[in-house]
Amino acid sequence: MRGETPDLLIRGGRVIDPASNRDEVCDVLIQDGRIEYVGSGLGLPDGAAEISAEGLVVTPGFVDPHCHLRQPGYEYKETIATGTAAAAAGGFTTVCAMANTKPPVDTRTTLETVQEVASAEAAVHVYSLAAITMGLKGKQLVQMGELSEAGAVGFSDDGITLASPAVMRHALEYAKRFDRPVANHCEDPALTGDAAMNEGPVSMRLGLAATPVQAEEVIIARDLALAELTGGSYHALHVSAARSVDLIRGAKERGVNVTAEVTPHHLTLTDEIVAGRWEPIIASLRPYDPVTRVNPPLRSAEDVRALRDGLASGVIDCIGTDHAPHAGHEKHVEYAEAAPGISGLETAFGALMQLVHDGEISLPRLIERLTSGAGVYRLPHGSLAVGAAGDVVVLDPEREWVVDAAAFRSRGKNSPYHGLTFRGRVLKTICDGRVVFDLNEESVETVGALGV
Numbered sequence: 125m126r127g128e129t130p131d132l133l134i135r136g137g138r139v140i141d142p143a144s145n146r147d148e149v150c151d152v153l154i155q156d157g158r159i160e161y162v163g164s165g166l167g168l169p170d171g172a173a174e175i176s177a178e179g180l181v182v183t184p185g186f187v188d189p190h191c192h193l194r195q196p197g198y199e200y201k202e203t204i205a206t207g208t209a210a211a212a213a214g215g216f217t218t219v220c221a222m223a224n225t226k227p228p229v230d231t232r233t234t235l236e237t238v239q240e241v242a243s244a245e246a247a248v249h250v251y252s253l254a255a256i257t258m259g260l261k262g263k264q265l266v267q268m269g270e271l272s273e274a275g276a277v278g279f280s281d282d283g284i285t286l287a288s289p290a291v292m293r294h295a296l297e298y299a300k301r302f303d304r305p306v307a308n309h310c311e312d313p314a315l316t317g318d319a320a321m322n323e324g325p326v327s328m329r330l331g332l333a334a335t336p337v338q339a340e341e342v343i344i345a346r347d348l349a350l351a352e353l354t355g356g357s358y359h360a361l362h363v364s365a366a367r368s369v370d371l372i373r374g375a376k377e378r379g380v381n382v383t384a385e386v387t388p389h390h391l392t393l394t395d396e397i398v399a400g401r402w403e404p405i406i407a408s409l410r411p412y413d414p415v416t417r418v419n420p421p422l423r424s425a426e427d428v429r430a431l432r433d434g435l436a437s438g439v440i441d442c443i444g445t446d447h448a449p450h451a452g453h454e455k456h457v458e459y460a461e462a463a464p465g466i467s468g469l470e471t472a473f474g475a476l477m478q479l480v481h482d483g484e485i486s487l488p489r490l491i492e493r494l495t496s497g498a499g500v501y502r503l504p505h506g507s508l509a510v511g512a513a514g515d516v517v518v519l520d521p522e523r524e525w526v527v528d529a530a531a532f533r534s535r536g537k538n539s540p541y542h543g544l545t546f547r548g549r550v551l552k553t554i555c556d557g558r559v560v561f562d563l564n565e566e567s568v569e570t571v572g573a574l575g576v
């Protein structure tokens with residue numbers, strides 16, 4: 125589609141590009157779908173469209189290292205088309221899809237099917253992780269060489285914890301040959317059982333089966349030890365507990381090859397919300413509302429504090445949304461029966477801006493964490509470098525808006541933020557030089573809608 129879209133000059137915004145340490149008011153020119161120039165004093169090239177970004181912030185498109193697009197097999201929850209439309213609305217121009225589809229992405233054929241659908245229907249760049257083990261069963265490793273060659277950017281059985289230490293060791297050794305990270309969902313199934321929430325005073329009060337932070341701690345400790353043993357590259361998915369942050373900090377200090385991500389919900393919500401309590405009180409949330417059920421579960425205020433510190437300091441490398449859309453009938457059930465997960469792509473930036481407004485992290489640092497997921501899987505995205513893909517978002521950090529889950533582009537309306545007012549909004553998302561989301565249009569745009 126390149127060449128068919130007009131060139132774009134994004135004029136006069138505060139351009140924040142953490143990869144090049146840039147934070148200044150200037151212009152961004154996209155030509156033939158690529159970043160051509162970042163700076164000042166450029167006239168409007170012939171045939172180019174101009175977007176005024178005065179008073180707004182212009183950054184690289186966000187990179188989500190962790191989402192669930194559900195296709196193939198669970199199209200009633202989400203498709204590659206609807207999930208990437210949601211990504212575009214959330215400012216994400218690159219997403220990494222997890223392998224726990226039906227069938228899972230454990231063979232070259234399934235991987236290529238996903239890639240074909242993505243190249244025909246996706247609104248943004250889609251990369252795939254492949255499973256670590258055949259059928260996500262935790263026993264036999266997939267053909268990592270073949271899958272790497274076919275485009276798998278990493279390996280994960282996410283949704284399920286890879287429980288066997290021997291299999292994890294071999295996975296790390298094998299994936300290392302292809303310079304691919306192994307990413308684990310860290311909850312020891314023997315400790316977690318059928319738990320529905322975090323173990324602590326709130327679970328005692330509510331009488332729900334609960335899992336302690338130690339279920340995460342023991343898996344992360346083990347995986348870090350095995351990463352150290354093998355020299356393999358390890359990525360800790362959706363870190364949720366203070367003790368995990370301490371472990372990762374220690375491992376990084378020892379030079380272990382580890383990266384880590386945290387979700388917007390683990391940074392902004394505590395287990396008190398399962399009891400329906402939060403500041404400010406959310407009228408639409410009642411106790412035991414299944415929209416708050418997620419794995420790993422929402423933790424204590426102390427954990428949230430440590431995660432925020434870890435994000436600011438860099439112990440935690442990046443934000444991963446763990447966008448996990450589900451159908452209404454999977455959430456409109458008893459708490460313990462509800463499918464775990466939050467539809468998170470469209471609320472990530474608004475939720476995280478709370479940390480900026482509270483002075484806990486600077487806006488440039490937040491943008492860095494929203495783009496550095498590219499580094500985890502060695503993706504050529506997340507910067508405004510000349511020659512890079514023309515992936516740009518235009519943001520208004522002050523714009524207030526009310527979350528309306530019913531209006532999500534995602535098929536998954538499962539959001540604990542529904543009804544909440546956020547300050548900070550994605551206005552425009554540009555991918556490969558095409559406007560794929562424009563708040564003014566209130567719709568996902570396709571080619572030809574530019575310049576209006």
Ligand SMILES: [Zn+2]
Binds near residue numbers: 283309362420446
């Ligand atoms: Zn997971």
